[in-house]
Amino acid sequence: MPRRREASFNLKILIWDKAATIGKKPEVILRVLDNELQRLRKEDKFHEDTPDVRTIKRIIERDLNRLDPEVVIAKLPPHLWHLRNDYKDIKSLVADTTRESPLSKELTTAALIIASNLEKIRNAPSDSLGDPFGHTVYTVGENVYGGWWIWDDQAKLGDVDKTAAVELLKRLKDEEEFPELADIGDWADLKDDQITENFIQRLISRAYRGNF
Numbered sequence: 001m002p003r004r005r006e007a008s009f010n011l012k013i014l015i016w017d018k019a020a021t022i023g024k025k026p027e028v029i030l031r032v033l034d035n036e037l038q039r040l041r042k043e044d045k046f047h048e049d050t051p052d053v054r055t056i057k058r059i060i061e062r063d064l065n066r067l068d069p070e071v072v073i074a075k076l077p078p079h080l081w082h083l084r085n086d087y088k089d090i091k092s093l094v095a096d097t098t099r100e101s102p103l104s105k106e107l108t109t110a111a112l113i114i115a116s117n118l119e120k121i122r123n124a125p126s127d128s129l130g131d132p133f134g135h136t137v138y139t140v141g142e143n144v145y146g147g148w149w150i151w152d153d154q155a156k157l158g159d160v161d162k163t164a165a166v167e168l169l170k171r172l173k174d175e176e177e178f179p180e181l182a183d184i185g186d187w188a189d190l191k192d193d194q195i196t197e198n199f200i201q202r203l204i205s206r207a208y209r210g211n212f
Helices: 009-022 026-042 053-066 069-075 078-083 087-097 104-123 162-172 197-209
Strands: 148-151 153-156
Touching: 009 026, 009 053, 009 078, 026 053, 053 078, 069 078, 069 087, 078 087, 078 197, 104 162, 104 197
Parallel strands: none
Antiparallel strands: 148 153
8 A cells, every 4th residue: 555645734733733622532633633624625725635543643642742842832833832741841941032022012912913803804794895904004193904894883903003013024024934924015915815814823823922
């Protein structure tokens, strides 16, 4: 029999996420993961086969623990860290290496509000009235993504400080984690197909890691 293809890093993240939410139960993870992958394949969003129970167990118990701690911190959301055998060491490493810049809290806040706004925009019905971005990303004053637009009753996009939004984009453009931002000059330049759930979750995870 031909050897089964090694799971991609993205597939492993899906498995680790299931282990973090369901527990380290390979048989249960297999059923949940298979249903999710079938749906993603039908939507042409994923093209890998579902691993067997033995492979899932190996990915959880061995592959995750073989990653360098720096990779875990940089590439994985914090809710997956506790799956590691050296979870306490990971937390200590984060505490020891985090050096907040004067704008760190402002950038964290901006990232979280922008992520929330993008989620609202992404989930808004296609027949929503109004343009959540407007003709420019900035509204009156120093706020970005502010203002009302009609959706069911009224949905409010959070206000983000303009200076923080510009600085956040500048810093994230240099990070490999956000290829969507590499070639844009403004948050308003993000295209609909770039505002994915994966992008939003990466932005939230980056916000919680801080250390901008």
